[in-house]
Structures are given as structure tokens and as C-alpha cells.
Amino acid sequence: MADYDVIIPAAGSGKRMGAGMNKLFLEVNKRPLIAYTAEVFLKDPHCRKVILPVQPHDIENMKHVLGNMPNVEKIFFAEGGSERQYSVRNGLELAEKGGVILVHDGARPFISAKIISELANVAAEKGAAIAAVPVKDTIKRAKNHIVTETIERSSLWQVQTPQAFRAPLLKQAHETAERDGFLGTDEASLVERIGHIVHIVMGSYDNIKITTPEDLYFAEAIFKKLAGKK
Ligand SMILES: Nc1ccn([C@@H]2O[C@H](COP(=O)(O)OP(=O)(O)OP(=O)(O)O)[C@@H](O)[C@H]2O)c(=O)n1
């Protein structure tokens, strides 16, 4: 099993959630979402550093929420950026220069240790690996609410995080994107554009990203399901 650092971008403003606060402080079963996400990595003996890009106005609350977590000495804070990509870039500054780096959304609290382990191992061997699940709905492209294309579903994947990379590759990808003024919605797109193959590891339909209010209902149900398995 490959050792790794994880960057957990936690510096968003939660516009689509509409909570008027960082959605990572919203609670499921009386516990902030970010505590679930961070705990999985803090408990993993193969995880060396847990790097959290956080906005300055959230840092005291984040320290309060995470202050009593196991292995709290693994936690390092970076400054949040105006975009997710810039938050991750700031986190990269604190990561080890060699080895493997995982990037995992703070807004995905139900990640499993099994998927983390598989991603770290594939990235150590192949350089780049991402969690994804097969698309279940039919996906179409449209313009002005008029369908222009139906995309053949069998080759489509709904991409998640963690996304795992050899550290030098991720650093090169971020530096090239910054030089080119490219803004991607995930790290893999930055790695793809510099020509590196990205491997898919099966994720989980439980590994949802808490984005809009209805996701909180799903989160309650997933929490109950996973708690029932312990
Ligand atoms: N400038 C940003 C934007 C997002 N994130 C983090 O990236 C993850 C995925 O982003 P998203 O779900 O889009 O969160 P928000 O940006 O907060 O949501 P919204 O786009 O609705 O404002 C989240 O854990 C979020 O905290 C970040 O660290 N820095």
C-alpha cells in the first residue's frame, strides 16, 4: 500500500447549497460534514499529511471542528483560493515533493478506505488514477434548451474524488495550467491536457458530493446505511 498526502479542498462558499455559509460545517447526525471526510484520512496509517485549503474567515471554525480528531498532528492548513483549482494549488505547496498525492473534495464525506487504498496504489504504479462510477442517466448536449446531441452512454463515467497522482506529475500539471490560464473542474483534466494517461478506479454511488439542499437528504440516508454496516 502506497503512502500518500491528501489535499482536501475545503474553501468553497457553498453558493448552490444556499446556506449562506461554508456547507462543510452543515451537519449530518449532529456532526459537521468535514469531520466525516477528514476522519477517514486521519485514521489511515498510510496517510502522512492531511492538507486543508481553508478561507481565512473559516479557519477558526475549522480548527474547532477538527481540533479533537485522531492524529490531529497530521493536519496542515493552506489558504483557500478563489477557485477550487487555486485552493488545491496552494495545498500542493505543503505536500511532500515525492510520493503520491490524493485530492479529495471536503464535500464528499462518505469516501471509503478501500477506494482510497486502491487509488493510491494505482497512482503509485501508473501515475494518475481517479474514482468514477458509470453514468446511469442518458446524457444529452443542448443549446437554448434544444437537444443537439445524445452522447453514447456506455463510455460515459461520472467522475468523483479522490483523484490520485504521483506528486511531480500533479505539480507539473498545475504549473502548466497556470501558465496557460487553464481552469479545470478537476485535477485529472489538468493532467490529461499535458498528455498523461489517467486510469479509472471504480468509485461508489455512496460517494456523493454534497452540493445542493436535496443532497443533505441523501446524505442522511447514506449515513444510516453505512452506520448500520459498522
Ligand atoms: N474556491 C474553492 C471552491 C471549492 N472548494 C472546495 O472544493 C470542493 C468541491 O467544490 P464545490 O462542491 O463546488 O463547493 P463550493 O464551491 O462551496 O460550492 P458552490 O460551487 O455551490 O459554491 C468543496 O469541498 C469546496 O469546499 C475550495 O476548496 N475552494
Ligand SMILES: C[C@](O)(CO)[C@H](O)COP(=O)(O)O
Ligand atoms: C472534482 C469533482 O468533484 C469531480 O466530479 C467536481 O468536478 C467538483 O466540481 P465543483 O463544482 O468544484 O464541486
